[in-house]
Amino acid sequence: MSVGAKKNSRVRLILSYGLLILIALSVFYPTFWILMSSIRPGTSIYSETLIPTNPTIEHYISLFTSEQYQYGQWYLNTLKIATFNMIFGVILVVMTAYALSRFRFYGRKNLMSGMLVLGMFPGFMSMIAIYILLMQLNLLDTHLALILVYSAGAPLGAFVVKGFFDTIPKSLEESARIDGATHWTVFIRIMLPLSKPMITYVGLMTFAGAWGDFIFARLVLRTKEKWTLAIGLWDMVNNASTNFTMFAAGAVLIAIPIALLYLFLQRFLVEGLTAGASKG
Amino acid sequence: MSTRQQASLDGSAQHRSPETAPHKEKENTGVIAAILSGVFWGLGQCFNRQYVKGILFMLLEAMGLFYLINYLPRAVWGLYTLGETPSQMMKVGKLYKMVPGDHSIHLLIKGLITLLVLFVFIWIYVLIVRDALNVGRQRAKGDKPNNFVQSLVFVQEHKFAYLFLALPTAAVLFFTIMPIIFMILLAFTNYSAPDHIPPAKLVNWVGFQNFADLLQLGTWSGTFYGVLAWTIIWAILATVTCYFGGILVALLVQQAGIKFKTMWRTIFIIPYAIPQMLSFLIMRNMFNGEFGPINQYLSYFGLGKLPWLSDPFWAKVTVLLVNMWVGIPVTMVLVIGILTTIPRDMYEAAEVDGATAWHKFKAITMPMILYSTAPILIGQFAGNINNFNVIFLMTNGNPPNGEYQYAGSTDLLVTWLYKLTLDNNKFNIAAAIGIIIFIIVASLSIWSYRRTRSFREEDMIQ
16 A cells, blocks of 8 residues: 555545544534433523533432423333333234235235335324324223324334334245144244244334323323323423423433434444335 | 135035035025025024034124114114204293203214114125025035034134134224224214304314315315425425435445444434434424524524524524435435345456446446335425424414415424314314325325336245
């Protein structure tokens, strides 16, 4: 390599590192800012310095003790809804995807086209109808309603998982079938263990979806003690009596478990996303 | 596999008797069974000596008929008229009392559910008659019909896909398809405040009036075209910035000579790992015009404060910026995944031919990325048209726009739809907008999905 080329690549590397650091800063800044806001005394957004001079954890404490904010209750509610949604959502998605990937049956193509078409309607176009339906079923203001509606919508997102199942060789199950295994055995003993990364990915997505959903939850849940975290936090910064530092503390406590899950399960995330990309 | 596909409910012993089996004399057994089942479900099955199945079918039809006889006439009447008498004050004895009348919207939704049940009923009808016919034909050929346990085993072995799909289909039918049909129907009514809100007032069918109001010159069309234009500009800009931003970051991280690749990647995934809703709420406060830290820094460096969220132009810039912060990590993860799959020997071959870094990028890297992510690009575009969260949580459509009906400067069609339904009760216009969004997204997606591998005949892959 000539001296010029070497110098050239040095410059390129320095520039690249500069850019990387710049992007990293812009990624870190909002997170750092909200973390600092959560330990700043007072309630306002404004502060003289980024790092508070006399940090406090009173906001974290009052989240759980304040009469006005039932943060602990909301946390439990959200955890419950997200967990159940994850279980039912994953079951429905995996069943749909498996049937679509592994069997050739009458009406299969139409079913797949239908799923695609349904996915194209704006999600809450159906909100009003679901609202009236839930009213008729006496399910308004219940967590069951949220779990039902979230999981019922899950099968429409089965294509990513179907793409993953498509990549598992048919010969595996065929040899098991020849040995006399039923479809159930093949599904449970062979396919499920093989699709662990995909199931993790879907589970994470459905969990995070319910964890962060705001629109539908706000429509259904009316009483304060039934709220989820998303509604509660939105309320904190949208109210006349804005309490920003409290919001910051609440946000930190919500973000940490989800962010840790994502970072720990990063490998699955990458696998899931790329499987979705190359298989549509 | 194809011989197992014939659509009969339990198909009896088809797989054991090849098509070429000689016909015996009782050739019309199948027809008789089919006619019997056509008269009443299960009769044909009993005629075929499948008694348990026959009795189950009879009970099923009894239940179905009971429901339909009770509800169908009122459902048809309700769907046709949408009610005839609104709730009103009536003189009962000496007092005026509220007498409940017809609630148009409840009539509509109940009618719809009943029609769905009717549709399922007819479908099962066809299946049962066909089953009686098939089993009858098998008997004519001299095969013994399956007993009940054998039937169950048969379903598990050969109709496994249907078994697996039954539950998801029911869920989707009830919670997705029914509501969508309901909203489509609403687009053809005048269900809106203040004159047509049940139970005090009735709702009527108005045909294509709502679409005409939206598309032709009128009170609504000005807002509609304005919001539509911004929606499309937004979708293009948001998709392009996130897509190429993601590719750029991925290339930066993966280029030769950069150390700690995993660390950089982990850092850049952080925005993806924070729940979107939180990111938007945090950003909204960060860009706060008066107290937000961004403007604080700007004035610290002697620059003027910027109206990040209160000026129509800057508000649009802000939502695009914030959307990049949230959206770039997804593309980055994707592209890093693709970069690792590009075979090294392609680059080596290019180097032998004397290609520079730029040549390699232009001729190998970029085409590979574009080829693999093109379907995603279309998907992201469609997703951005419906990107509710970023607008609703960042600006809520504001700053207000005096020329618009119930919409602000940054409102997309979806957020406008949301405001129309939940804040202003203009359900009819909202439903019509929903249909228009669907038409835009659907025509785009169908065009692209048809080209993805998952949708073509996948069997060729294996």
